[in-house]
Amino acid sequence: MAHEAGMFVVPQTIGHVLCPKCGILMTPNAANMCVKCLASEVDITDGLQKHVSIIFCPECKRYLQPPKCWIKAERESKELLTFCVKRLKLKDVRLVHAEFVWTEPNSMRIIVRLRIQKEVLRGAVLEKAYEVLYVEHRQMCESCSRSQANPDQWVAAVQLRQHVPHRRTFFYLEQLILKHDAAAQAIRIKQMDHGIDFFFSSRSHGVKFVEFVGKVAPVRSRDDKELVSHDPKSNNYNYKYTFSVEICPICREDLLCLPPKVATSLGNLGPLVICTKVSNSIMLLDPGCLRYCFLDADRYWRTPFKCLLSSRQLVEYIVLDIDVISPEVNAAGSRYVLADAQVARVCDFGHNDTIFNIRTHLGHLLNPGDYALGYDLYGANNNDSELDKYKGLVLPDAILIKKSYEEKHQRKRGKPRSWKLKSLNMEIDNSTRGRLEPEKMNSEYEEFLRDLEENPELRFNISLYRNKEYQPSEGASMTDGGDTSVPLEELLAELDVSDDGDEARDDGMRE
Numbered sequence: 116m117a118h119e120a121g122m123f124v125v126p127q128t129i130g131h132v133l134c135p136k137c138g139i140l141m142t143p144n145a146a147n148m149c150v151k152c153l154a155s156e157v158d159i160t161d162g163l164q165k166h167v168s169i170i171f172c173p174e175c176k177r178y179l180q181p182p183k184c185w186i187k188a189e190r191e192s193k194e195l196l197t198f199c200v201k202r203l204k205l206k207d208v209r210l211v212h213a214e215f216v217w218t219e220p221n222s223m224r225i226i227v228r229l230r231i232q233k234e235v236l237r238g239a240v241l242e243k244a245y246e247v248l249y250v251e252h253r254q255m256c257e258s259c260s261r262s263q264a265n266p267d268q269w270v271a272a273v274q275l276r277q278h279v280p281h282r283r284t285f286f287y288l289e290q291l292i293l294k295h296d297a298a299a300q301a302i303r304i305k306q307m308d309h310g311i312d313f314f315f316s317s318r319s320h321g322v323k324f325v326e327f328v329g330k331v332a333p334v335r336s337r338d339d340k341e342l343v344s345h346d347p348k349s350n351n352y353n354y355k356y357t358f359s360v361e362i363c364p365i366c367r368e369d370l371l372c373l374p375p376k377v378a379t380s381l382g383n384l385g386p387l388v389i390c391t392k393v394s395n396s397i398m399l400l401d402p403g404c405l406r407y408c409f410l411d412a413d414r415y416w417r418t419p420f421k422c423l424l425s426s427r428q429l430v431e432y433i434v435l436d437i438d439v440i441s442p443e444v445n446a447a448g449s450r451y452v453l454a455d456a457q458v459a460r461v462c463d464f465g466h467n468d469t470i471f472n473i474r475t476h477l478g479h480l481l482n483p484g485d486y487a488l489g490y491d492l493y494g495a496n497n498n499d500s501e502l503d504k505y506k507g508l509v510l511p512d513a514i515l516i517k518k519s520y521e522e523k524h525q526r527k528r529g530k531p532r533s534w535k536l537k538s539l540n541m542e543i544d545n546s547t548r549g550r551l552e553p554e555k556m557n558s559e560y561e562e563f564l565r566d567l568e569e570n571p572e573l574r575f576n577i578s579l580y581r582n583k584e585y586q587p588s589e590g591a592s593m594t595d596g597g598d599t600s601v602p603l604e605e606l607l608a609e610l611d612v613s614d615d616g617d618e619a620r621d622d623g624m625r626e
Contacts, residue, residue, distance in 0.1 A: 129142060130143065131143075132147070134147075134148055134149040134152055135147065135148065136148055136149070136152035136156075137149065137151070137152055144239055145236065145239045146235065146236040146239040148236075150241075153235065153236070153239065153241060154241065154243065157235045157236065157241065159208065159231065159232075159233040159235065159241050159243050160231070160243060160245045162206075163203070163204075163205065163208070163231075163245070164203050164204065164247065165245070165246075165247055165248065166247070166248050166250065167199075167202050167203065167247060167248070167249050167250070168249075168250050168252055169198075169199075169202065169225075169249050169250070169251055169252070170251075170252050170253075170254050171223075171251045171252070171253055171254070172185065172253075172254065172255050172256040172259055173253050173255070174255055174256075174259035174263070175187075175256060175258070175259055176189075177256060178195075178198055179254075179256070180198065180201075185256050186198060190218050190220060191215050191218050195218075195225075196213060196214075196215065196227070199213075199225065199227050199247070199249055200213055200227070200229075202249075203229075203247065205231070207233060208231045208232065208233045209231060209232045209233070210229065210230075210231055211230040211231060211232055211242065212229070212230040212244075213227060213228070213229050213230070214227070214228050215227060215228075216228050216246060223250065223251040223253070224248065224249065224250060224251070225248075225249040225251070226246055226247070226248055226249070227246065227247050227249065228244060228245070228246050229244065229245060229246070229247060230242065230243070230244040231243060231244075231245075258302075258316050261316065268316075269302060269303065269314035269315060269316060269355070270315060270316055270317055270318055270321075270354075270355060270356065271314070271315040271316075271317065271318045271320065271321030271322075271355075271356040271357075271358065272312060272313070272314050272315070272321070272355070272356070272357050272358070273312070273313040273314075273315070273321050273324055273325055273328075273358045273360060274307075274310065274312050274357065274358065274359050274360065275288075275310045275311045275312070275313065275328065275360050275362065276307075276309050276310035276359070276360070276361050276362065277309065277310060277361070277362035277363075277364060278309055278361075278364055279364050279366060279425070280425070280427065281366075281425075281426075281427065281559050282556070282559050283366060283367075283426075283559060283562070283563055283566075284332070284362060284366055284393075285310065285311060286559070286560060286563040287563070287573075287577070288328075288331070288332060288362075289311075289538065289539055290536060290537075290577035290578070291331050291576060291577060292327075292539065293537050293538075293539065293577075293578070294576070294577055294578050295327065297324055297327045297328075298313060298324065298539065300315055300316070300317070300320040300323075300324075301313045301314060301315055301320075301324075302314055302315065302316050303542065304539055304540065304541045304542065305541065305542045305543075305544055306541045306542065306543050306544060307544050308544065310362075311541065318354075318356045321356060321358055322358075325358050325360055328360055328362075329395065329412075330395055331394060331395060332362050332363070332393065332394070332395065333362070333363040333365075333393065333394075333395060333396060333397055333411070333412035333415060334360050334361060334362050334363065334412060335360075335361055335412065335416045336358055336359060336360040336361070337358075337359050338356060338357065338358045338359070339356070339357050339359075340354040340355065340356045340357070341354060341355045341357070342354055343355055363393075363397065363412065363415055363416075364421060364422070365390050365393065365397055365415070365421075365422060366390065366393065366422070366425065366426065367390055367391065367392065367393050367426075367573075368389070368390065368391075368426045368429075368516050368517065369389070369390045369422035369423075369424070369425050369426065370387065370388075370389060370422060370423045370424040370425075370490050370514060370516075371385075371387070371388050371389070371390060371399065371420070371422050371423055372385070372386050372387060372420075372423045372499055372501045372502045372505075373385045373386045373388060373399075373420070373501070374418055374420050374501050374504070375501075375504055375505070376418055377410075377414075377418050377420070380414070381399070381408045381410070382406075382408065384399065384401055384406055384408055385399070385401055386501075386502075386505055386508070387401070387402075387403075387423075387510070387511075387514070388400060388401050388402075389401075389402055389476075389514070389516065390422075391407075391446075391449065392447065392449075392572075395411070395412060396409045396410060396411045396412065397409065397410040397411075397415065398410075398446075398447055400446060400451070400476065402474070402475060402476040402514055402515075403474050403511070404453070405441070405444045405446065405451050405453055405476055407446045407447065409447075420501060423497065423499050423501075423502065424490045424495065426516075428490065428491075428495075429488040429489065429490065429516060430460060430462075430488070430489060430490065430491040430513075431460070431461045431462075431486055431487075431488055431519055431521065432458040432459065432460055432461065432471075432486065432487050432488070432489055432513065432515065433458065433459055433460075433461055433464075433484070433485075433486055433487075434456055434457070434458055434481050434482065434483055434484065434485045434486070434487060435456075435457040435458060435459060435470065435483060436456065436457040436483055437454050437455070437456040437457075437475075437478060437481050437482065437483060438454060438455045438456070439452055439453075439454045439478045440453055440454060440455055440478075441453040441454075441478075443479060448572070449572065450479055451476040451477070451478075451479065452476070452477070452478035452479040453474065453475075453476060453478060454474070454475055454476075454477070454478025454481070455472065455473075455474055455475075456472075456473055456474070456475050456478075456481065456515070457470055457471070457472055458470070458471050458473060458487070458489075458513060458515070459471065460491065461486070471493065471512040471513050472512075473511055473512055473513050473514070473515070474511070475487075475514075475515045476515075477515055477517070477518065480518045481515075481518060485518060485519075486518070486519035486521065487515045487516075487517065487518050487519055488515070488516050488517055488518075488519045489513050489514050489515035489516050490513065490514045490516065491512075491513055492510045492511060492512060492513060492514065493512040493513060497510075517569070518569075520565075520569060531582065531584065531585050532564070532582060532585065532601075533581065533582055533585045533601070533603075533606070534579045534580060534581060534582055534585075534601055534606050535579075535580055535581075535582045536564075536577075536578075536579065536580070537578070537580065567579070567601070568601055574601070578607055579601060579606050579607065580606060580607050581606045581607070
């Protein structure tokens with residue numbers, strides 16, 4: 116400022132003094148000593164911990180945070196560094212920086228370099244870096260030691276059941292459990308004849324899992340407990356808890372005949388409706404007028420009913436002609452178009468000329484010459500008590516459910532897919548009552564994979580992973596998969612943390 120005004124300014128110079136210890140020139144400071152001499156006189160790391168013992172559980176890969184808290188932390192992670200720093204008692208010093216120096220797991224040693232600052236003689240601040248050695252002592256936590264002593268020593272068991280002749284619901288539920296990591300606390304998972312059993316070491320874990328299932332499927336549950344032991348002196352009781360969870364037997368693509376009481380409560384819907392979506396409620400669609408509604412679990416279990424025809428009874432039709440009669444309708448995120456169609460059963464070709472004139476909700480998907488899967492009410496022998504309650508009800512000859520891609524599936528049969536799914540590590544019940552047929556299981560699982568390819572809404576809530584072993588053929592075109600191909604942007608890449616776990620992860624993947 117004075118220089119700009121043309122005034123004379125005396126330049127300021129910083130004087131230097133001699134260090135009284137070593138005699139070198141230095142800038143004056145509060146301690147009147149150079150940095151080297153000051154560091155030799157005062158050790159700011161004196162009294163700080165240089166060796167720390169930590170307890171590590173080799174089974175669940177967790178560290179003990181005294182007194183009883185176990186935390187999960189990976190090697191060289193932010194969580195592990197925070198855990199190591201918190202184990203130190205840094206009094207009267209300021210932590211500036213911390214980093215790992217050594218974390219090799221087989222050595223059972225962790226070395227962390229810390230940089231600290233401390234105020235020393237007459238306000239001078241000294242900074243120094245030093246290393247802390249952490250020695251791992253391997254000791255199993257309480258839950259792991261209990262499971263190792265007796266693997267069957269569970270506290271809570273969740274018995275998940277659905278009384279239907281297929282396992283499509285459990286295949287889908289398995290993927291939801293994996294995506295949300297809902298069964299992370301399960302000590303054992305067992306595959307049964309009509310469901311899956313989950314075993315937990317704590318009642319709270321079982322209750323949390325039951326709540327998760329209730330959010331993704333229409334269920335009803337009941338719980339019971341059994342006294343295991345009792346200490347009359349301390350008045351302590353040990354129980355085993357069992358949760359019985361039953362999933363609604365209504366599945367996607369089922370044809371339903373609503374009871375008159377339920378149809379009236381839903382605004383005289385139906386009575387013949389299709390189940391199009393199943394979450395914590397059931398979406399019902401009338402294919403004749405595109406009316407739809409949601410039936411929650413409480414309302415269903417008050418008046419339970421079974422399906423009229425299931426997906427195992429689907430018949431293949433060929434579309435001869437189709438005429439759209441209404442604009443597109445958006446029903447809870449799904450698109451439908453009402454149309455009149457002429458169809459014929461594929462099995463009738465060469466035997467008769469039976470043609471059915473029906474109304475369908477798939478006018479936006481079907482074209483003349485396409486194939487579709489539907490229910491044959493013309494030749495079906497319906498023995499349903501709810502259907503008999505409707506006097507004078509005229510049944511349609513057929514109700515189409517979805518477009519068929521069987522021709523494309525035949526071309527791709529035996530070829531690997533570009534994606535794969537993870538699976539739970541489940542034991543299989545080999546008892547006589549719960550014996551499962553491998554061929555039937557593989558066939559149902561293949562149908563589930565086809566449903567994922569055909570229905571984008573079905574794979575919206577689950578995780579699909581890229582198949583690294585998949586190699587597309589040189590002559591394959593981009594449109595070879597047609598409508599059944601899964602877009603590449605929907606696939607997730609597997610996260611490889613280490614090479615040692617590759618084989619273990621591959622065992623849990625299914626193509």
